[in-house]
Amino acid sequence: MRPPVARHHPQTGALRARPRLYAPSPGWSISADVVVVGSGVAGLTAALRCEAAGLTTVVVTKARLDDGSTRWAQGGIAAALGEGDTPEQHLEDTLVAGAGLCDEEAVRILVTEGPDAVRRLISTGAHFDTDDEGDIHLTREGGHHRRRIAHAGGDATGAEVSRALVEAVHARGVRTIENALVLDLLTDAEGRTAGVTLHVMGEGQHDGVGAVHAPAVVLATGGMGQVFSATTNPSVSTGDGVALALRAGAEVSDLEFVQFHPTVLFLGPEAEGQQPLVSEAVRGEGAHLVDADGVRFMVGQHELAELAPRDIVAKGITRRMLEQGAEHMYLDARHFGADMWEHRFPTILAACRANGIDPVTEPIPIAPAAHYASGGVRTDARGRTTVPGLYACGEVACTGVHGANRLASNSLLEGLVYAERIAADIAAAHAGDGLHARVPAPVPQPGKPAYPLLAPEARFAIQRIMTEGAGVLRSADSLEKAADQLQGLHTEARDALEENGKTAEPGVDTWEATNLLCVARVLVAAARLREETRGCHWREDHADRDDTNWRRHIVVTLHPDRSLAVTTTGTADFPPTR
Numbered sequence: 001m002r003p004p005v006a007r008h009h010p011q012t013g014a015l016r017a018r019p020r021l022y023a024p025s026p027g028w029s030i031s032a033d034v035v036v037v038g039s040g041v042a043g044l045t046a047a048l049r050c051e052a053a054g055l056t057t058v059v060v061t062k063a064r065l066d067d068g069s070t071r072w073a074q075g076g077i078a079a080a081l082g083e084g085d086t087p088e089q090h091l092e093d094t095l096v097a098g099a100g101l102c103d104e105e106a107v108r109i110l111v112t113e114g115p116d117a118v119r120r121l122i123s124t125g126a127h128f129d130t131d132d133e134g135d136i137h138l139t140r141e142g143g144h145h146r147r148r149i150a151h152a153g154g155d156a157t158g159a160e161v162s163r164a165l166v167e168a169v170h171a172r173g174v175r176t177i178e179n180a181l182v183l184d185l186l187t188d189a190e191g192r193t194a195g196v197t198l199h200v201m202g203e204g205q206h207d208g209v210g211a212v213h214a215p216a217v218v219l220a221t222g223g224m225g226q227v228f229s230a231t232t233n234p235s236v237s238t239g240d241g242v243a244l245a246l247r248a249g250a251e252v253s254d255l256e257f258v259q260f261h262p263t264v265l266f267l268g269p270e271a272e273g274q275q276p277l278v279s280e281a282v283r284g285e286g287a288h289l290v291d292a293d294g295v296r297f298m299v300g301q302h303e304l305a306e307l308a309p310r311d312i313v314a315k316g317i318t319r320r321m322l323e324q325g326a327e328h329m330y331l332d333a334r335h336f337g338a339d340m341w342e343h344r345f346p347t348i349l350a351a352c353r354a355n356g357i358d359p360v361t362e363p364i365p366i367a368p369a370a371h372y373a374s375g376g377v378r379t380d381a382r383g384r385t386t387v388p389g390l391y392a393c394g395e396v397a398c399t400g401v402h403g404a405n406r407l408a409s410n411s412l413l414e415g416l417v418y419a420e421r422i423a424a425d426i427a428a429a430h431a432g433d434g435l436h437a438r439v440p441a442p443v444p445q446p447g448k449p450a451y452p453l454l455a456p457e458a459r460f461a462i463q464r465i466m467t468e469g470a471g472v473l474r475s476a477d478s479l480e481k482a483a484d485q486l487q488g489l490h491t492e493a494r495d496a497l498e499e500n501g502k503t504a505e506p507g508v509d510t511w512e513a514t515n516l517l518c519v520a521r522v523l524v525a526a527a528r529l530r531e532e533t534r535g536c537h538w539r540e541d542h543a544d545r546d547d548t549n550w551r552r553h554i555v556v557t558l559h560p561d562r563s564l565a566v567t568t569t570g571t572a573d574f575p576p577t578r
Contacts, residue, residue: 060196063178183209198211245390342365
């Protein structure tokens with residue numbers, strides 16, 4: 001099947017009224033030069049750089065400042081910091097992992113600007129583990145041919161990065177609004193960004209639905225792992241940024257490439273929600289993947305065995321599970337000894353023991369679980385989306401860095417590098433053409449809501465549908481069933497609103513469920529179209545990679561009537577966002 005090719009039409013001029021969530025009208029508002037939505041490494045880095053450039057900056061975050069995905073990152077930050085390592089070698093490893101769909105220029109930016117970005121993070125206050133000589137201790141993870149992973153607290157890198165950035169935000173007096181769920185993008189009469197609407201959840205300076213008026217909005221909302229039943233993502237990762245961008249008319253790309261982390265602590269077949277991660281760094285230090293008989297099944301499947309790129313390891317584990325009718329495999333690191341476990345991996349050791357497993361004396365039961373979205377809101381090298389004034393960085397964005405499969409520990413680095421580039425672009429626009437020197441007047445929103453809300457229990461239905469139909473293993477039949485079930489939820493809610501004006505009561509649970517349905521529909525639509533196996537997209541009915549027809553990106557937009565437009569780029573290159 002030859003895919004349809006998109007005709008690119010950057011957004012200009014006045015736009016038709018866009019879909020928006022059913023919500024009360026804003027009861028309060030504040031103004032700023034830039035609003036950053038999200039408080040992980042990408043959001044806080046962007047905010048600090050914008051504030052340093054003299055821009056009035058507001059950070060909006062869904063929970064507390066340190067409650068996002070960043071603090072859960074165990075492995076570390078990948079950068080060419082070690083002796084003998086080079087950005088070119090890091091580039092090569094990233095391109096291999098991305099399976100032909102990385103934007104090489106985006107990756108080159110990442111690996112060349114990355115080392116200095118890490119040093120600036122250290123100057124901000126982050127403390128990384130060092131060796132006896134005082135140099136940063138570097139380890140290795142899957143897909144890397146060199147030790148280039150900087151880590152902190154053994155396996156608590158994300159927590160340390162989050163701590164340093166949160167302290168810097170407080171020290172510099174950046175204005176923050178915590179416990180606030182972003183709802184929709186505001187635009188002016190020319191279709192440019194004019195801020196966001198948001199709901200503060202009863203804790204903080206404001207309460208209820210309000211607005212932050214700003215000519216620049218940076219989405220750094222993290223991932224959408226909660227679209228699946230089992231994930232390493234925290235409960236706040238419900239795809240809010242991608243859903244907001246879609247409703248605003250932005251292009252979303254590569255959403256079918258969801259990385260399933262190979263080694264997540266198996267808590268039983270009925271376990272749902274956030275699951276404990278067993279970092280790839282454990283394999284980097286020499287742990288082995290084995291079946292119930294102790295056989296190392298990854299040997300011979302790839303030159304790097306257990307340290308192959310994550311998609312290959314996840315597939316290897318899943319294949320072995322299917323062959324043996326098993327619910328999980330094992331990660332064996334008993335040879336580490338108690339001292340290494342306690343000092344190098346204290347967080348993982350504690351999580352295992354809290355669930356009745358002692359990795360010092362027994363293998364760890366593991367299985368793949370949803371971990372990272374390689375795709376997201378499409379951006380250029382400066383983080384600009386197809387909606388003027390709207391930026392995206394971190395997991396919510398598709399910069400082209402990750403391609404079809406993210407290389408381990410490139411995510412924190414991407415957040416650092418591209419957040420800095422976004423801040424530089426906003427500052428230049430503010431100082432240059434003056435467009436960012438004023439707060440635009442948002443176009444009044446229509447009185448009748450255009451996007452119905454789902455009942456809170458729909459969240460669990462969506463997760464079951466996605467896990468069964470669009471998980472590690474996918475096929476035309478499983479994806480068709482998932483698409484039909486998701487469309488049924490969408491149609492039921494739409495018809496209830498259009499026919500009798502009924503919708504679920506506005507609130508955090510219903511907004512999150514509605515956002516999850518939005519991103520789930522897009523993910524499944526893209527996965528159905530891509531009839532090949534590439535990276536972390538594994539089609540049982542199309543087992544081979546097809547560069548002739550599918551070395552290109554799938555781009556999805558949401559029409560004002562809430563239908564999806566699903567097309568592809570003509571080549572592996574992205575068209576301009578402007």
